[in-house]
Amino acid sequence: MKHIAESTVRRLSLYLRFLEEYEASGHATISSGELAESGGTTSAQVRKDLSFFGSFGKRGMGYTVKDLSIAIREILGLQRPWSVIIVGAGKIGAALAQYRGFTTRGFRVVGVYDRDPARVGTKLDGVSVRPEAELERDIAKLKPEIAVLCVPAEAAQAIADRVTKAGVRAVLNFAPTPLKVTEGVAMRAVNMATELEILAFGLTNGGALPVR
Amino acid sequence: MKHIAESTVRRLSLYLRFLEEYEASGHATISSGELAESGGTTSAQVRKDLSFFGSFGKRGMGYTVKDLSIAIREILGLQRPWSVIIVGAGKIGAALAQYRGFTTRGFRVVGVYDRDPARVGTKLDGVSVRPEAELERDIAKLKPEIAVLCVPAEAAQAIADRVTKAGVRAVLNFAPTPLKVTEGVAMRAVNMATELEILAFGLTNGGALPVR
DNA sequence: CCTTGTGAATCGTTTCACAGCC
DNA sequence: GGCTGTGAAACGATTCACAAGG
Incomplete structure (x- = not known):
């Protein structure tokens, strides 16, 4: 596997926290721009961070909040206790x-x-x-x-x-x-x-x- | 003033902690190599970090522990409470x-x-x-x-x-x-x-x- | 001879910009 | 039209390597 920067992992953790809140407040999809704002970064940064691990969004649509949460939880190794x-x-x-x-x-x-x-x-x-x-x-x-x-x-x-x-x-x-x-x-x-x-x-x- | 990386400031804080211990154990001088080992970095990194703020050592000799402590304390703004x-x-x-x-x-x-x-x-x-x-x-x-x-x-x-x-x-x-x-x-x-x-x-x- | 201080080279991360796709 | 995914460019940090000085 490629080397992943610690800063990328730290941001993923932030994204996940925001996604959980966002899902709880009833949103179904989110764009890289919205996600970026939540973590004080840029939409390009969000997309780059995710691109190391796969492609999780739909062009023109953004990301499904639920699916992206699951994906990030998996990336971070949080599916298990x-x-x-x-x-x-x-x-x-x-x-x-x-x-x-x-x-x-x-x-x-x-x-x-x-x-x-x-x-x-x-x-x-x-x-x-x-x-x-x-x-x-x-x-x-x-x-x-x-x-x-x-x-x-x-x-x-x-x-x-x-x-x-x-x-x-x-x-x-x-x-x-x-x-x-x-x-x-x-x-x-x-x-x-x-x-x-x-x-x-x-x-x-x-x-x-x-x-x- | 030039921009200083956060990582540089973090290392300065570590150097200072080690210098204080080192002084307490009776050493008068220290080289960038010894200082580097204490903080898990390299001698070049130590010298580069310090070079942003001035030149504090003597070639062939290293740094005076006491003077360098004072210098770093001043850089970090710790002379005052x-x-x-x-x-x-x-x-x-x-x-x-x-x-x-x-x-x-x-x-x-x-x-x-x-x-x-x-x-x-x-x-x-x-x-x-x-x-x-x-x-x-x-x-x-x-x-x-x-x-x-x-x-x-x-x-x-x-x-x-x-x-x-x-x-x-x-x-x-x-x-x-x-x-x-x-x-x-x-x-x-x-x-x-x-x-x-x-x-x-x-x-x-x-x-x-x-x-x- | 030893160690600093520092430009230059390298390496890594972020930002840009756009092609591809919904 | 809007937004993702991603090479390429720009930027920033670290490492190298060596000249200068005690």
Whole structure:
């Protein structure tokens, strides 16, 4: 398969969200232009993004909202549910464990882990926090595909090593430190402080950073 | 001023974090190669990133860790503190209000707002939650530069409109919906579900997405 | 000799523009 | 007539490669 840009995948995710709303509000078809406006991009961009995966529209008509939703869900791999574990049940880990936006999209939180005995045993939205020592055993049993790391920076690399060694093939890192993972493991990082720093740069150097 | 790519700014933020650690561990100088390794990039990339803003190194020697830290802090606009308000004191808003990573970087949370009376008055790390109705009045008084939105998707655009109209010039959006802001307002979005979906795509289409 | 700083080359993404089809 | 799908052109970011300087 061809290489797909991350920016393309990110936009597909946005398109899908808009299509779901659009379908709920009773529309049956949509044009690339309407879809573009929803995601702050251009109609050509929308068509190009989709063209990597096939042709889903009808010339002169646009796209069938329902069919396109299904197609994008398939492209993103969302026809099936994904199992997620969260490591680190501090403020952010706990917030994510209870975040509705995950579950509604087919991501099931099947385990939450912490090394602090005071947190072990507490319940977060139906899932109880388990000791970090059980990680390997649980991964072997539950086979989660994705691990979300919400541990302190110092602990993050060690946890990433442990979960990937135990078979997890995708990591979402909220710890404010870059992680190295072995070839073949998908990795993404969300760094809240960096996001604020990019905004600070934008405010300081008015206009140097193209505003989205 | 020249246009600076967002990716450059993001890397500068990473370099700075590493430089701070590196300085703390007693090193006085660093080469572009060492800095590159820390951030998962190349020495040429590091030098190019810095070259947009000046020349900070000595040929044959590398960079003075302390001087480069100061230079990057200045580039990012971190010599001065920034005031931040958080709108929405649900799970994620509350977690961010108490997140140490913000305060240690010079971002001061000066206000937290919620429309739910049950949450108003509760204390989050020393800042008490105030009613959303007070937003405009407080912004006029406290002059926060940045607003972090942790409200539900349906409410996000209205809050963005209110805070920008009241004078906030940068918005960090955690609500899972794209926002339109007026020209001249810096905007960034963090969408947790999208991040998981990018990972799901990576897992589904093994290798199509270049793994970072 | 080592490492920076930077023009030039390469690579990748977005935009353009239009042929093809409903 | 209107809108998609897509090569080609334009643009932007990264990598290369080397001259310059400690």
